[in-house]
Amino acid sequence: MSHAIERASELALNEKTVTALRSVLRTTADEVVQAIIDEVPSYANALSGRMGGTIRRAVRTALGHYLDLAGGTTTGVDASEAAYELGRGEVRDGRSMDALLSAYRVGARVAWRGLAIGAVSAGLPAAEVAKFAELTFAYIDELSAASAAGHADELAARGLAHERHLEQLARDLLTGASSEVLLAAAGRANWPIPTTLTVVLLPAAQARPAFRSLSPGSLVLDDLSDGLGVLLVPDTDRSHLLRTMKDREAVVGPARPWMRAAASYERAVRARSLSPAIRDTEDHLVELVLTADPDAFTDLRTRALAPLRALPAATAKKLEETLRAWLLHQGRREEVATTLFVHPQTVRYRMGQLRDLFPDLSSPKRVLELTLAVGLAAP
Known part of the structure; x- marks a missing residue:
């Protein structure tokens, strides 16, 4: 009483x-x-x-x-x-x-x-x-x-119930749940449905502080495996988001339709596994494409560069470097020489060797295959 x-x-x-x-x-x-x-x-x-x-x-x-x-x-x-x-x-x-x-x-x-x-x-x-x-x-x-x-x-x-509903919605989005599940989860959370979501992957300890600087409607989880957290940011200006994350160890995935936020998450996860230095996945699309299927990339390199395998390792390495520079500079000898720090005559000599090894070097199909094969430095 x-x-x-x-x-x-x-x-x-x-x-x-x-x-x-x-x-x-x-x-x-x-x-x-x-x-x-x-x-x-x-x-x-x-x-x-x-x-x-x-x-x-x-x-x-x-x-x-x-x-x-x-x-x-x-x-x-x-x-x-x-x-x-x-x-x-x-x-x-x-x-x-x-x-x-x-x-x-x-x-x-x-x-x-x-x-x-x-x-x-x-x-x-x-x-x-x-x-x-x-x-x-x-x-x-x-x-x-x-x-x-x-x-x-x-x-x-x-407030606690609402927060739990928002967390469940975030988990459903990351796992690529069906549209019916996502719509129901968004309704329970009273979440304003955006057009797009952009995933940001970062250390768990940084997730909540970063979340507080984001626009309303953003979602956060800070209990993923490997000590990671994730932010799902609705309808954001990418440049602004990157500036906001500038001082954090964050990987920013692509903007995707909100029901496909899992695709943004998967790309951010793969980019982080590719290199801890990656911040904006959009700046590393080539690496992401060429490493999307490691076995297929290895098979492609093995087949496309087979003529080099019969050569001594040091010679094969120099010719591969020359081939890469030649393809990337579209055959401009002076630029190739500058890139490789060699004399243009050396480039001419090496290209002669390569044409002997690859008689169809002028074929568009062969050029595409070789460009992909040497697009990244040899593993």
Whole structure:
């Protein structure tokens, strides 16, 4: 039992006074509700009809409980618990704590006015009226505090539930769940559906701090394997996102339609495995393409560069380097020589050797195959 409720019994109001006060309860409850409607905008349309009647009964019950205590009657009513549940209900109805506290302030003022009239008319001595006022306001303050606690607890519970729904949505997106699953998850999380999502992969410890700098609607997970975290950023300006991640160990995947966010995640994961230095996957598409299927790339190199295998290793390496530079510089001998730090005549000589080894070097198909085969340095 609360302190104010315990002290209510100190009044020991006589039966005549309690009866007089009870006679004004109904009118007082009506006046309290009307004053709240008039003075607290959030309740202007909320306390009409059935809801208004419910609140009037709640006011009468709370004040009646107080009068029972003040008159020395033991009651099984738990007004604090009812006030706590009222606070939780206000969250469900979409009203703020400020609105609820304003309603309590207005209600306390109007309730005391009605009770004071009843107390004075019953002949309660002035000293007792003063004590009655003090304890009445203390009682209503404690009910207000109980409602505030209920309001805060409901917000916390809803916040936790909402966060869990958002985390589940993020997991469903990363695993490539079906459109039906994703739409249902987005609905449960009350998540505004974007056009695209861009995945950012980074150390788990950096995920939450980075998340706080992102736009609303972003999603975060910081419990992936290997100590990694992930951000899913909606409809972002890529340049801005890269600047935001500049000082973090982040890999930024491509923007993808929101239901295909898993593709952005997979590319970021592969880019990170390719090199810890990669930050923007869009700057490394060649490497990503050529390493997408390591076995296929190895088979391609083996077949395309087979003529070099019969040569001494040092010679084969020099000719492969020359072939790569020749293909990338489209046969411009001076540029090839500059790239390889050799004389142009050396380039001419090596290219003669290569043409002997690859008689079809002018074939577009052969050029494409060789370009892919030597597109990356030999492993």
